[in-house]
Amino acid sequence: MISGYLITILITITIYAMLAHSLNIITGRAGQISLGHSAFFGIGAYASALFYTRTGLSFWISVPLGTILAGMVGALLGIPCLRVRDDFLAITTMGIVFVVEAIFLYLPFFGGAMGIGGIDLPKWFGREMTKPEYFVLIFIVLILLLLLDRRLERSWLGLAWSSIREDEVAAGAMGVDIVRFKVIAFILGSAIAGLAGGFYAHFLTFIMPQNFGFGQSIVILCMVVFGGIGTRWGPIVGAIILGILPEISRPIMEYRTFLYGLLLVAMMRFQPGGLLGEESVLPRFFRRIGSSLKKSN
Amino acid sequence: MLLEVKNLSKEFDGLRALDRVSFSAEEGEILGIIGPNGAGKTTLFNIVSGIYPPTGGEIFFQGRSLLHLKPHQISRLGVGRTFQIVRPFLNLDVETNILVASGHRFYPNLLNSIAPFRKGEILEEVRRLIERAGLQSYAHQLTKTLPLGIKKRVEIARALALHPRLLLLDEPSGGLRFEESIQLMDLIRQIAEQGIGVLLIEHNMHVVMDLCRRIVVLDHGSKIAEGTPEEIRSNPRVIEAYLGKEG
Numbered sequence: 001m002i003s004g005y006l007i008t009i010l011i012t013i014t015i016y017a018m019l020a021h022s023l024n025i026i027t028g029r030a031g032q033i034s035l036g037h038s039a040f041f042g043i044g045a046y047a048s049a050l051f052y053t054r055t056g057l058s059f060w061i062s063v064p065l066g067t068i069l070a071g072m073v074g075a076l077l078g079i080p081c082l083r084v085r086d087d088f089l090a091i092t093t094m095g096i097v098f099v100v101e102a103i104f105l106y107l108p109f110f111g112g113a114m115g116i117g118g119i120d121l122p123k124w125f126g127r128e129m130t131k132p133e134y135f136v137l138i139f140i141v142l143i144l145l146l147l148l149d150r151r152l153e154r155s156w157l158g159l160a161w162s163s164i165r166e167d168e169v170a171a172g173a174m175g176v177d178i179v180r181f182k183v184i185a186f187i188l189g190s191a192i193a194g195l196a197g198g199f200y201a202h203f204l205t206f207i208m209p210q211n212f213g214f215g216q217s218i219v220i221l222c223m224v225v226f227g228g229i230g231t232r233w234g235p236i237v238g239a240i241i242l243g244i245l246p247e248i249s250r251p252i253m254e255y256r257t258f259l260y261g262l263l264l265v266a267m268m269r270f271q272p273g274g275l276l277g278e279e280s281v282l283p284r285f286f287r288r289i290g291s292s293l294k295k296s297n
Numbered sequence: 298m299l300l301e302v303k304n305l306s307k308e309f310d311g312l313r314a315l316d317r318v319s320f321s322a323e324e325g326e327i328l329g330i331i332g333p334n335g336a337g338k339t340t341l342f343n344i345v346s347g348i349y350p351p352t353g354g355e356i357f358f359q360g361r362s363l364l365h366l367k368p369h370q371i372s373r374l375g376v377g378r379t380f381q382i383v384r385p386f387l388n389l390d391v392e393t394n395i396l397v398a399s400g401h402r403f404y405p406n407l408l409n410s411i412a413p414f415r416k417g418e419i420l421e422e423v424r425r426l427i428e429r430a431g432l433q434s435y436a437h438q439l440t441k442t443l444p445l446g447i448k449k450r451v452e453i454a455r456a457l458a459l460h461p462r463l464l465l466l467d468e469p470s471g472g473l474r475f476e477e478s479i480q481l482m483d484l485i486r487q488i489a490e491q492g493i494g495v496l497l498i499e500h501n502m503h504v505v506m507d508l509c510r511r512i513v514v515l516d517h518g519s520k521i522a523e524g525t526p527e528e529i530r531s532n533p534r535v536i537e538a539y540l541g542k543e544g
Binding site (some may be wrong): 151152154155156157158159160162163167169170171172173174175176177178179181184234 | 346347349367368369372373377378380384385386387388389390393396397398401403404405407409411412413414455456459460473527
């Protein structure tokens with residue numbers, strides 16, 4: 001039987017993988033930097049927690065509602081972000097996370113510093129889900145999201161995102177509606193972050209504003225950058241490695257943010273494509289092995 | 298009339314980049330636009346393609362005003378362009394670069410835009426464009442690895458995928474070797490023979506005089522002359538502006 005500790009780590013990593021994947025839609029696919037991603041994680045978590053504890057809606061309804069709400073707020077906040085680019089976009093999105101965290105902290109409706117408690121794991125077949133069952137549920141959702149990602153990458157929508165990421169002016173001159181496709185990326189990325197937030201709230205059973213602060217945004221960004229921005233599996237691999245590291249060594253846990261920051265700087269300097277980036281060391285190494293295997297056959 | 302530009306003006310922080318410029322272009326015509334550096338040629342293209350709005354004046358494309366339209370709307374109406382400093386999508390291969398423009402038919406509708414793009418008729422059409430622009434051997438290379446002359450061809454092929462009625466070419470032969478520019482001129486001539494109107498900004502006088510039957514000359518934002526290559530060549534104002542005063 002799998003231990004409770006292990007299953008907790010598995011669930012946490014799956015949620016982080018979902019988050020990294022959702023940020024990758026905005027930053028990797030559409031090329032829009034966001035330092036405010038944890039805000040949408042928080043909006044999803046708070047919305048589904050409030051629907052669940054205050055209105056008595058079940059997990060199966062409160063989490064989708066939180067997802068939709070995070071997507072809607074993503075669209076709303078995405079619009080001012082569309083007028084700015086690059087470093088200004090980074091600062092604007094950073095502002096969003098401080099505003100959202102402050103609202104959770106200072107409005108009594110959101111439970112203040114104490115947060116919201118009494119959120120439970122979902123029920124099915126007349127009983128509460130076990131943690132391993134919950135893990136299977138969110139793992140399946142992650143797989144479905146990755147299948148959707150594959151579908152979108154091969155679609156006109158994915159192509160439009162690539163063109164915006166490469167060169168906005170040229171994309172506009174080729175008939176790509178920049179605003180529309182950026183908003184779609186913000187909605188989709190924010191909604192998936194909101195979904196991860198709902199899963200997170202129902203797993204932790206209580207949530208606090210600090211869970212969704214600026215530091216959390218940076219952790220998510222680190223996972224994406226470390227694994228390989230714009231690749232399908234990079235953010236997942238980043239979430240797995242950076243999620244496991246603090247668990248296997250106590251000192252890493254204590255200096256977590258310090259190490260993540262250091263890692264971000266080092267990756268930018270030496271391997272900007274991330275572990276799985278097209279031109280990074282690992283994929284080149286595997287391609288070489290692959291081609292030499294082919295030759296020897 | 299394919300394109301009609303009337304009294305077009307543009308000011309940047311008090312600097313007059315364009316001053317009441319008027320001209321028109323027909324289908325199948327290659328209209329040369331020449332003038333010294335800073336004459337406002339690229340500004341003119343950027344306004345026609347919707348990158349920024351004019352301060353005054355009007356633009357009609359097939360009788361329809363282009364003012365207040367965004368770049369993507371103007372390109373979907375059938376106005377293709379290339380850039381003076383080439384802007385291919387560097388990390389996409391040649392085929393995918395062209396596909397971006399083919400997508401103009403699918404982008405307006407969300408359901409259409411989630412369909413796979415590398416497929417069927419569209420891909421056939423892109424391959425024909427690649428062949429027509431002589432890019433067969435580069436189809437699957439990232440454009441960042443390609444030399445300038447090839448990048449310029451990619452930009453033209455990409456603009457053609459919009460099924461344009463009007464093509465704005467901003468110094469297509471700039472930075473090219475002699476043979477490369479000759480090949481490019483053949484391509485431009487073929488495009489015009491299909492009935493597409495071409496506005497050609499060009500510094501190479503041989504190229505302009507050879508390709509265009511009509512030329513518009515800009516200097517410091519104003520139109521100082523318009524006419525056949527012979528008229529332009531002997532126009533004293535053009536000679537003064539373009540070549541500098543003698544002695």
